[in-house]
Amino acid sequence: MNAKPTRSRDASPSSLLLAEAAQAPDVVARLLDANRKPLERLVAELERRPPAFAATVARGSSDNAADFARYCLESALGLVTASVAPSTVTRYGADLRLENGLLLAISQSGESPDLLAVVEQARRRGAITVAIVNREDSPLAALCAHCLPMQAGAERSTGATKSFIASLAAILALVAAWGRDAELGRALHLLPDLLRQAHDVDGSPAVPLFAGARSAFVLGRGRSYPIAREIALKLKELAVLHAEAFSAAEVMHGPLALLSPGFPVLAVGAADATEEGLRDAMLALRGHGAIVAGASASPLLLQAADIPVALPAAPHPALDPIVAAQAAYGLVHAVALARGHDPDAPRHITKVTKTL
């Protein structure tokens, strides 16, 4: 165990978590290439039968990626996007009226029976079904009419990294293709290089803030909020820290009561129209005694933080959250070590959780 905060990559060069996270840039390069044809076929069908809405179905980290899909589909394409709770189908026996919808199922393993139950219903109803999945030989890939492979290779770490990054990239590739957004398409091809820079970001100044904490908030807004959720999940799972994610809008309601002097907050924000709202929330939390680490490429947000962690600037703000997720793995890893936990062997957890 290493209780002294050090540069994350040096702290444990043999870490499976960081080794897999380091593969994410190559995974993204591969998936952008491999998904060109599947996306052409999918977009052709989406243009032939434009869906009235989208729905996602996913669990765990993949559900955080699904939430990113919601923000992207809504903000870029105006497509209202629901998150289907599998229990409505598997427990309440609901017959979901998905016939006018696009159903997006996101899963690393592609095996979860409750996801399969929702997709089966969507197929029967005539929805356009799409799997964003890593295991291309999985039941989920077989069941969906369209498959966008993550191309992440075997993921052995309990904490998903490269498959999460891959999901986010696949979602943006879909948005760029469907929206004929050449600017976003070009920006995506710079993502692998940005992710390499993000992996090298030195988050160590922020580690002491979380090393001895009992509780923490992870703050996001807009497209960055799902990444805040994923970082909070990772801090719980790997660093045994009760971190909870809030949007900058919601944190000013009840959660504010938890603040006391020194309360640790990590804010992740993009250099886009959500900047000012997030900045205001960061300053308000600081006003109530919180110490705020800010991971961003936005000068406004870096300035608003007690502990700024500068991220590489992306050519399109929709990429900022993916860059933040990649940079966070080093921080989470270092916080876990500083708290005396092995991020490669999280407590009580096994890799595949099948829910029905």
Place this chain on the structure above:
Amino acid sequence: MNAKPTRSRDASPSSLLLAEAAQAPDVVARLLDANRKPLERLVAELERRPPAFAATVARGSSDNAADFARYCLESALGLVTASVAPSTVTRYGADLRLENGLLLAISQSGESPDLLAVVEQARRRGAITVAIVNREDSPLAALCAHCLPMQAGAERSTGATKSFIASLAAILALVAAWGRDAELGRALHLLPDLLRQAHDVDGSPAVPLFAGARSAFVLGRGRSYPIAREIALKLKELAVLHAEAFSAAEVMHGPLALLSPGFPVLAVGAADATEEGLRDAMLALRGHGAIVAGASASPLLLQAADIPVALPAAPHPALDPIVAAQAAYGLVHAVALARGHDPDAPRHITKVTKTL
């Protein structure tokens, strides 16, 4: 301050929070009556122009009520229901394709500018717009084509109680009317009496579990999950306890790592098809050292708890979550007092939060 856990209603007879919570049964009786005509008119329009999907927009406690609407509309009517993040409209300038949708805006005050921005867009697009709102003279009520009043009267407590219960009841009244579900309609008329019994439930055996806790989980499944979210929000806001809600399906992923011997968990569950999944999660958490208080009318769930808190049995399982919410106010109040906080004066918080 009263640090000794006592019967909640007796602990502080002058509590504004409990006084307003005690009004909920009469509020519900009033709203069922007052909404008969508005619901007839709304259902007539929904049958004339059946929406392809629903979308909700809300903040804070009202957003937890909106999540209850999602579960109810999906499970009872098969209507896929999205939660719109206002920031997609107010920050990213999205033009949401709501023309085939039902938009449900839920708010006590009816004043939040970001909700209004989404509703304005929905109106322009031709969506069927419905406000579930307490202040009938509010901008939100004026803007929506349909208004289902909460009939809660003035709500002065910072912690919403009767307006939250009213939202849930209004949602079920809509589901019963639209689905021509006479059984649910009849059951709803028994809700005021059930709520009176729920208000009298003695949660004091569970208070010591949370009195000295640093962190806690609130567990739900299906329609009870949004209520778990609301209880966790109340525990943060009023009892200054970092409580986080999880569905019984998601808790078995990363959050499990936080468990250590004595970790406090509150499970709220209905006597319906979600029972067994929730029971399994409760037992699994206990297997990892958690101490589980279970608030339910289900014998299966009461048996699975270390500390059972029996709730009155409802004639329809869709009512169980509302009964649980009502019963939780006494528990939250007692936990707040036991932790040395005044639930009528939460830290840092003001009643109306306007977000744009």
